[in-house]
Amino acid sequence: MYPSYLETLTSSSKCESYPEFYIIALLALLHLNTIFIPIHKAKESPWKLVVYVRMLLELLLVSLTVVVAAWWYSRWRHSYWSSMGIPTKPGLPFIGNLHEGLLMPIWIAYDQMYKNYGGSKLCGRYEGFRPVLVIGDPDILRDVLVKDFDHFVDKRYFGSKDDNVMKEMLMNKTGDEWKILRSILSPTFSSGKMKKMFPLVCDKADLLVSSCLKDVAEDPSIDMKDKTGRFTMDTIASCAFGIECNSLTQEKSEFALWADKFLSLSRMKFLQFILTVLFPRVASAIGIKLFASEIEFFSEVARMTIKCREAGQKRGDFLDLMLEARAEDNDSKNTTSAKHVLDDRTIVAQSVQFLIAGYDTAASTLALASHVLAQNPKEQTRLREELQELVKQEGELTYQGVMEAKYLDACIQETLRLYPPPPFGERVCTKPYKVPGTEVVLRPGDLVQFPIWSLHHDPLYWPQPDKFRPDRFMPENKANIKHFTFMPFGLGPRNCLAMRFALMEVKVALAKLVLAAEFAVAAGHEEIIIDRASFVLRPKKGSKLLLKPLNPMA
Incomplete structure (x- = not known):
């Protein structure tokens, strides 16, 4: 026609x-x-x-x-910030700066703002039409995170709001609900309670060493990220879910398979995640539920373990500590109705959050610490000598000895400075706030972010910022560190609750590895390659290290 x-x-x-x-x-x-x-x-x-x-x-x-x-x-x-005299990184119509995470590593995007658009003090950006204030001034950060914390109590919601487990996680709680739950959970991460979990972590660290030495007997090069990932998986399964995952001794257990599915980020899941975080109402309207089947699996595992614990089984792990906290609050005259606050669903939610927040961050930090020690043999030798002296005095690695080992702590802290797991942090403004020293007034709901990676690499605060120098964190030098320029776990009342556990986990594993073997970089893997597609700073898969056993009988 x-x-x-x-x-x-x-x-x-x-x-x-x-x-x-x-x-x-x-x-x-x-x-x-x-x-x-x-x-x-x-x-x-x-x-x-x-x-x-x-x-x-x-x-x-x-x-x-x-x-x-x-x-x-x-x-x-998109003129909101410029109308107040705040430098703003140019974005695209309608989407603002949302595209930057797809074009470059997210920490590089923030570093551009930090260096070129006033982000070392204040800088504006946009998530769609939502204004976000990026703060890089340590003095202002002190006010926002600590002094005026009551204006910034909340964080951005993570996950699907329709998910009954997600909404009970501590990281998703807001206002008074967060304060009550945090006050109940905080004692479970005290030094005394961590000491109870120390033997569980040591058992998994011993398996990590055995697995590494067994593999290097056949091939001296080893994928450390794979090994540390398995170690962290086993540790979380043991301490947060009360089960034996055995991923270090078996190829793939059911728990590990579900965890891999949960933690792997396909392109579709990434888009769903972005939509859920940035546009939660839209995601809810079209029925997007992130991690629904995975969360159901882990929730069922936790519920079954809770039933066993209530029947009398005890292991001294995170689940036991939460059940003890519930029992103690029930016996007290607490008017916050702790029994309702720590019901079974809330306890299950904290176990799942333990996996979300603790798996990749701890595994990556341990792998990166191993690699930087392989790159710096003098520092590796010094650390080994400290640990050998510790074992000589105590007869073995003890909780107190590991947590008080000064150079071990310095090596971990310096690794966290170079490679902070979250490259940026954020808080949500909960009531009107005038930014100190400016005329900028934040409104409830406005988002504040701080560029952790950029602060950790600013030569103004850290001489030779790209070099591995653990001495920065030795007791005699800590006074030289400007406050609020080092925050791998966040700072203030809403910092990482499990920070003490994470440090214990990484320190125990690294100490046992350094005592058992000498690290060296493998040919073609001299430099650390960071996974550019991740929101967490982690080494790219397949990065190899050479391990030379120091005690063939180990």
């Missing part, structure tokens, strides 16, 4: 008098049926074609007006 009509249309003698025929012919070639049908009806009346062309031009004009108006609206919304 189209070709014959076009032939008639374009061969018409009226084309010379009415050039609009050529326009209509072009539109027909493009199969714009909405234009073609009126033309077909008016083929014997060329003047009607002029009317239709005018209608088309008017439609185009209206469309153009809408586009221009939308563009101006976007520009107006």
